[in-house]
Amino acid sequence: MLPLVAGAVPVTYNLTFETSGQSIWNTGSSYTLDQTNFIGAAWQDQTVSVGGIIGDEDTNLINPLRVTYDVAFAACTGLGFSASTCINGQTAQVFVPALGSRPSVRSCGTWDFGCQLKRAGDLTRRATYDAAYATCRLAFSSTVCRNGQSAKLPVIALGSAPPQYLEIDTRTGAVIEATTDGRVGLEVGIKIDSGSVDAKVSYAASLDIPDTTALTVGSTLSFNPNSLLAGNNMLNTTFSSMQLSVDAVMELSGSIDAEACLALAGCAAGGTQFDIDERAPILGFNQDGEGGIEILGLPPSALNLPVPDGFPASMSVGGYADVTLYLPQPDATGGLDNASNTLKAHGQDDLVDLIVDIDNIVTSAAGAPGLLGGDLPPISIGALDVATFSYDIINVGMGPTIDLVQDFELDPTLWVTLAFDHEVEILGNLVTEFTSMWDLLPDITFLSDATIVTPTFFLTASLLNQTALDFDLNFIIDLLQIEYEFPQLQEEGVIGIGNVLNKGIDLFQSPDLYSRLFDLQGFNALGGDAFTIAFGTQSSLPDTTVTRVIDNTIVLEEIPAEIPASGTLLLLAAGLLGIPGAARRRQRRAMHDAEVRLVA
Template identity: 30%
Template sequence: MITRIVKVVALFAGTFLILSSHINAAIIYDAGPLVFESSGQSMWDTGTAFRKEESVFLGTQWTDKTATIGGIAGDANQQITPNIPAVTVPVWNPTPTWSNPFKGYWTNVQITPAIDAVTIDTRTGAKLNVHTSGKVGLEFGYSIDSGSVDTKANFQAVAELPDSVKASEFFSLITNSTFDDGSLQTQSPKIEAYISAIMQLSGSIDAQACALTFGCANSGSMALPTIDLDQRILSIDPNSLKVLDGIMPDGKAFAEIPILNQSLTLEGGITTTVPPVPGFMLTGPGFTIGTLPSPAVTVELAEMTVYVPDIATTGTGSGENVTSNGRDDLLSLQLDLDGAATMFAGLPPTGMNFHLINAGSLQLSASLDLIDVKAGPVLGVTQDFEFTPTLMADIAFSNPVEIYGQSGFHNNWSGLWSELPQFAINETTTFTPSFWLDATLTNDIGLDLGLVGTLDLLKLGATASLGVFNLDFNPFTLNDLLGIGNTLFETSKVGFSVYDTTFNLFGFNNIAGSPFTLYVAVPEPGTFGLMLVGLVALQLRRRQRAGIRKQGEHCA
């Protein structure tokens, strides 16, 4: 019976040892929010974009200045009568004794009491306190951008860790990363200079009124209307020089001098001479070709314009990547349908151009259109971007570790956080991760072509030119007054790619992660006890077998 009990105990001890060596509770490691940002990287290839922006302010600027209008006279505690002290006289108080019948003492007796001074509030008048902060003057500035991209990516990194591992035995860390969200902003090559009028005013006003003997009353504080004006007086970019940019109802400049944004205009009409002479006239940057001497009345037939594209894109996304796209016109050819109907179909004109001066390089003209209908092809430039971030990690080990598939011991490892290899440690080891991004940017530049039609009502404009310099007074239309667009129709565009590249995007910050520690499993004291019981049981069983053999030999 004892032998059976010992066998059961030994078997239980062995089973417990096997089970206890394989039971490890999982521990969740969370690196927390990981925010990576890069700024001013080139949109063309790996590296930093050339981007510079400076400004100079000429004027006056002040903060929390107070101006007082009016005034208050008098004092809150004006003394009108002085302090009158109390009047006292000495009085003899006899206290005779048998040895001294004249004994006594003097005391002061008050005849009249003291009278305090009398004060009154003599303040009278009223005042306004005006508290202001402001900035008034001119700002001169410029900005240059060779084509840049700004990005942001928010990641989460987690891992499932064992609470302990066996010494020198490979184990896995179950890791995972999630791309929560990100943003992408790009700016195509751009250069701009400007002069702006700055007027910024803010503040508050409070009032105080006082009346004799009644004191003063405060009205409280009232905010003044805020003025925040930043009006471009002049701005210049490769397309044009703009005068009072954005001041017109549709956001256009009051006047514009084309630079690289040049137009060729074809007009047809008759002279104002007697007899009238019909003809055509082609006007371009600094030249006029045609059969219409000055002055003349014409209708516009066609206009071709070349632009310098300015494309800025913005995009957001999550999961795998972030995309953004944008486009701008490169070349447009617009046929004036109402002008063509007047010139070739004999319909009454709905719009006319008045060439007031047409003397060589000096030209001055004005235009008036009751209805202006244009249509034609527009060639544009498109940009499509794709930002693809991948979470990476550098892990440093407090003690050398083995890495599966690599020989020897290592002090660090670098690679995809979601694809950690198996490790083996000989002693308790702390893992310290540092997170970074392996990111790529795809830039796909293309061309597209579509048809666009516009309709303007009551359109009024003017143009002056001297040599190659043109001054266009941006036309004012009834559409602007009504706040409606002028697009009549726009067809789907046919596009194709002309430049496509993918490259590594750098400039991101590294983020130090919280360290975590992995422990090598050590048998607990209870386990040692069960092992001892098993050994004792084995020894007893051996002795028992030895005793049985000896008894057999004696019997023989």
């Protein structure tokens, strides 16, 4: 050991720690990311309507027949006819004088001339009666002829009075109402086997060895430790194999209801309901694990397309999809970021370019040409068609350009284990070995005349992996278009909900596929030369500040870390930006305050 000159002497160790072949996804060397993300639009209770209906089904109107009846009845009774005669009517009859009974003829003796004279008068009266009776009987009954009849004017029977009010249907007009819920878009599935991360972390770690010539046993010393990331710092990642699937998703439900009314004739209704839950494959890559490509669920050869030879692979199925598939390798490269005092790396690469007609793809895959619309039966009142209409539930086209992006941040912490050949007192404990974060190394009370101190440096590090889809997107939706005609009302037109993206739809739930903070392992340890703290004489410096690489066998006590749980893949953006750094620093302080390892 080198003798110590008067005054505290600074000693600086240039430390380099390395790890390689670690997983980019989680602690250890094997992990597989398997995530599915929806890119599209979702909506609820989107409605559209046109038209209107006026009037009421039961409208009380004054009955014009009653008005006419009342006028005729008043006139009839005003002429002196009774109410019964006015209601029931009467036929006309002429005056017929009553002839009475047929006159009798008396009987007389042959020689009774006075009686015979009167008998002659009787016969004359009877003859006159018979002549009048015979004439009367030509037109009238025997009763009328005998009893006579008075003259009467004809009266037309008015009958019973009609109701004063009429209840009629006055509804007139037409209305169409449509509503829909649903979501439509692309479901992007990505499966990535474990890639690897290599890191090199370099520190300049310094301490002051005090002048102990005037000190006595039991003195407490501070080494004033300090560390700075300096030198060669590197963070590189290597991407791995990938499987990709892109499916068209269409989930739609809703209804179209129409009603048309004509005054006095009534109303009629019609419409339809729809409930569609369809998906269709658009693109598949490496689903078989052998690098195969499928488009619309079929290999390119089945669609008479040339088999792609290498990447990027471009394919076009007219009227359905144009696809350019890349083999992304978003290998990230970076180093020290002085602002955050961490190592950062960024990687981005093309994944896929798409132009797809989703409704055409889904309809073809379902094998139902009328799945998304068509003509509806006309609405009729009796034999009269009062409404005809057709509908188209949705037209949707998407043109996403999707990149795979990875951002990494490595946050290292320098630790030291000090081994003492005699007991020392640290934080009230007698120990021969003490492990601490280098920058938080506490004061030490030396209890022997001379104590040999041997440092071993090691590293802990947390790695934040944020993997996301970055995309530019053209997305057009024309939702629920209805063409209608009401010929009796001379009305026709087209209505629709239109582009739901203009109605405050939350287009993307989250583009993040993965976000995790985890311990990065595999770093070596570094052994340093010993130095001596002696009282009443000179302390000794280490022979050299050059360290030697050794296996890291130091195991820190498990401390609950305030970091996301292992199952949490999607974090809020605020959490991604603000929580991890604070959590890592709280974790460091907790580990130090717990006195990770004290060895007596």
